[in-house]
Amino acid sequence: xxxxxxxxxxxxxxxxxxxxxxxxxxxxxxxxxxxxxxxxxxxxxxxxxxxxxxxxxxxxxxxxxxxxxxxxxxxxxxxxxxxxxxxxxxxxxxxxxxxxxxxxxxxxxxxxxxxxxxxxxxxxxxxxxxxxxxxxxxxxxxxxxxxxxxxxxxxxxxxxxxxxxxxxxxxxxxxxxxxxxxxxxxxxxxxxxxxxxxxxxxxxxxxxxxxxxxxxxxxxxxxxxxxxxxxxxxxxxxxxxxxxxxxxxxxxxxxxxxxxxxxxxxxxxxxxxxxxxxxxxxxxxxxxxxxxxxxxxxxxxxxxxxxxxxxxxxxxxxxxxxxxxxxxxxxxxxxxxxxxxxxxxxxxxxxxxxxxxxxxxxxxxxxxxxxxxxxxxxxxxxxxxxxxxxxxxxxxxxxxxxxxxxxxxxxxx
Amino acid sequence: xxxxxxxxxxxxxxxxxxxxxxxxxxxxxxxxxxxxxxxxxxxxxxxxxxxxxxxxxxxxxxxxxxxxxxxxxxxxxxxxxxxxxxxxxxxxxxxxxxxxxxxxxxxxxxxxxxxxxxxxxxxxxxxxxxxxxxxxxxxxxxxxxxxxxxxxxxxxxxxxxxxxxxxxxxxxxxxxxxxxxxxxxxxxxx
Numbered sequence: 001x002x003x004x005x006x007x008x009x010x011x012x013x014x015x016x017x018x019x020x021x022x023x024x025x026x027x028x029x030x031x032x033x034x035x036x037x038x039x040x041x042x043x044x045x046x047x048x049x050x051x052x053x054x055x056x057x058x059x060x061x062x063x064x065x066x067x068x069x070x071x072x073x074x075x076x077x078x079x080x081x082x083x084x085x086x087x088x089x090x091x092x093x094x095x096x097x098x099x100x101x102x103x104x105x106x107x108x109x110x111x112x113x114x115x116x117x118x119x120x121x122x123x124x125x126x127x128x129x130x131x132x133x134x135x136x137x138x139x140x141x142x143x144x145x146x147x148x149x150x151x152x153x154x155x156x157x158x159x160x161x162x163x164x165x166x167x168x169x170x171x172x173x174x175x176x177x178x179x180x181x182x183x184x185x186x187x188x189x190x191x192x193x194x195x196x197x198x199x200x201x202x203x204x205x206x207x208x209x210x211x212x213x214x215x216x217x218x219x220x221x222x223x224x225x226x227x228x229x230x231x232x233x234x235x236x237x238x239x240x241x242x243x244x245x246x247x248x249x250x251x252x253x254x255x256x257x258x259x260x261x262x263x264x265x266x267x268x269x270x271x272x273x274x275x276x277x278x279x280x281x282x283x284x285x286x287x288x289x290x291x292x293x294x295x296x297x298x299x300x301x302x303x304x305x306x307x308x309x310x311x312x313x314x315x316x317x318x319x320x321x322x323x324x325x326x327x328x329x330x331x332x333x334x335x336x337x338x339x340x341x342x343x344x345x346x347x348x349x350x351x352x353x354x355x356x357x358x359x360x361x362x363x364x365x366x367x368x369x370x371x372x373x374x375x376x377x378x379x380x381x382x383x384x385x386x387x388x389x390x391x392x393x394x395x396x397x398x399x400x401x402x403x404x405x406x407x408x409x410x411x412x413x
Numbered sequence: 414x415x416x417x418x419x420x421x422x423x424x425x426x427x428x429x430x431x432x433x434x435x436x437x438x439x440x441x442x443x444x445x446x447x448x449x450x451x452x453x454x455x456x457x458x459x460x461x462x463x464x465x466x467x468x469x470x471x472x473x474x475x476x477x478x479x480x481x482x483x484x485x486x487x488x489x490x491x492x493x494x495x496x497x498x499x500x501x502x503x504x505x506x507x508x509x510x511x512x513x514x515x516x517x518x519x520x521x522x523x524x525x526x527x528x529x530x531x532x533x534x535x536x537x538x539x540x541x542x543x544x545x546x547x548x549x550x551x552x553x554x555x556x557x558x559x560x561x562x563x564x565x566x567x568x569x570x571x572x573x574x575x576x577x578x579x580x581x582x583x584x585x586x587x588x589x590x591x592x593x594x595x596x597x598x599x600x601x602x603x
Contacts, residue, residue, distance in 0.1 A: 167580040189579055192544070211532075211603065212574065233551040234575045236544050250544065255555040255573050257548035278548040294545060300505070301545055324542050342540070366542055382539075384586055409543055409579070 031066040033088040034059060039076035039095040051096055054132055054177050058139035061376060063396040064148035076106060079115065086112040102126035105134045109142055119145050132175040153371040157200050159193045160411035169409055171205060178389055178402045194237045194412045197244045204237040229267060239283045248282040248291060259293055283328050292316055292328050303335055317349055319356045327369045334368035334377050346379050348394055359392050371413055380408055490593055492582050496523040497599035500557055501592060507552035509560060520599055521564030530602040533558050535575045538591035543577050550575035557597045572602055
């Protein structure tokens with residue numbers, strides 16, 4: 001029986017280390033092996049499992065730690081470390097408790113060899129439903145204390161539009177695991193939310209409820225809505241530049257979708273592309289001097305580059321013939337490429353390399369996004385009327401996938 | 414080792430006392446630096462979030478399908494109103510196919526007989542990304558607008574809008590259903 005348990009343990013560990021969703025096997029070179037122990041006594045099994053998954057995901061995506069998938073329980077205050085927990089060099093204990101004043105989290109990181117405390121801290125938050133952010137904060141603190149780098153991306157909000165029904169949507173704030181969900185706008189069709197600044201206290205969105213699509217700016221602190229611009233046909237805020245003073249739009253004042261740049265201070269627009277087909281999804285490129293965008297200039301959707309000062313347009317990648325979403329950061333690009341009917345995979349392209357590196361291997365994977373200046377790429381996996389959101393650490397190639405309750409229309413970080 | 418432990422402990426105490434300096438998204442009008450919601454560091458806002466509510470939006474639903482062969486001819490379904498009929502498109506296309514010409518002519522005749530301001534909305538199936546689909550839907554709407562204007566109607570009486578894949582008339586996972594969503598609808602403008 002003991003051998004059977006050990007074998008099952010080994011298989012579980014291996015399954016945890018090689019995820020079929022990802023194209024490449026994972027490097028385990030510099031990651032610290034860790035055992036996670038739940039000391040919370042959470043009665044709700046689904047919440048208990050969710051909390052454990054979030055801790056496991058945070059450690060995994062940090063690129064610094066690797067944990068197994070075995071769920072352990074224990075006593076937070078006990079000094080004893082049982083022999084089966086000593087198989088890995090680090091032991092992590094947590095206790096998440098809902099109290100009358102909100103939610104409290106205690107974490108403890110120890111060396112299993114001698115019980116030495118490497119990190120210990122208590123956290124509290126008045127809003128119990130925001131507990132995922134406490135977890136992300138604690139793992140970020142541990143990573144930093146261990147000299148492993150900054151995980152501040154985990155503390156950021158995702159803003160997304162969820163399809164409610166035909167012609168209706170909701171705008172929602174979430175944490176990266178989609179566990180915390182707060183609907184901040186509902187009723188009608190409000191789509192393409194986009195953060196207006198790095199502080200994430202304002203966002204743009206397209207209101208489709210009037211006679212023509214309208215772009216609004218919402219101040220989350222005050223709830224104030226400010227009208228920005230209206231257009232025939234369509235209107236999407238595709239990107240905001242680094243200082244938030246200019247935005248890229250796809251709009252169609254004459255029924256023709258092209259890319260425009262809007263200066264926030266004046267609401268004045270400049271037409272950037274002029275093509276009789278489709279130009280959409282523009283992003284600012286290097287130093288805000290160029291744009292990268294999706295166009296059907298070749299007959300199918302593909303990714304192109306264009307300088308602000310030149311009319312010439314060039315392909316951004318020679319890979320594939322149908323590439324429809326992308327993101328760009330510090331000379332790196334990630335993009336989704338159509339492999340077959342309903343099959344899109346995510347590829348990573350580093351500048352001056354013509355050979356993209358596959359990050360996914362199956363399914364309908366789109367909307368890749370570099371998360372700030374981190375080594376994490378997020379993407380959306382569509383499965384019929386439901387979406388999942390995936391994350392890949394492009395250095396360690398560890399990945400996680402989270403279910404979303406519904407279908408994501410668009411999202412931003 | 415004791416030095417490291419001491420440093421870690423000191424860091425923990427300092428963090429506990431001073432909180433984190435990371436910029437926080439502040440929601441619901443509560444500033445997390447001055448609020449009481451969180452006792453450490455995190456940028457999480459507590460308290461009340463805003464709940465902006467907007468008015469209802471339209472969205473038209475089509476008739477029940479009667480069969481794929483009739484669907485392919487484009488003669489069965491209609492999610493337009495005010496005497497107009499919907500027009501259907503091939504995958505990733507905004508060209509008007511020859512078997513849609515009868516429907517284009519019917520719309521031109523209806524507008525000539527009943528002059529009014531109209532709204533043409535372009536729609537797509539769920540394949541592809543939504544921003545691209547909004548552009549594709551717009552190109553479909555523009556193609557129908559151009560055809561109607563060619564038939565003698567005033568350009569100024571026509572508004573075009575794309576709804577991308579946001580207003581499907583069918584949500585089943587089959588090709589017939591997708592075909593019904595690759596459409597242009599026409600109705601009287603408000």
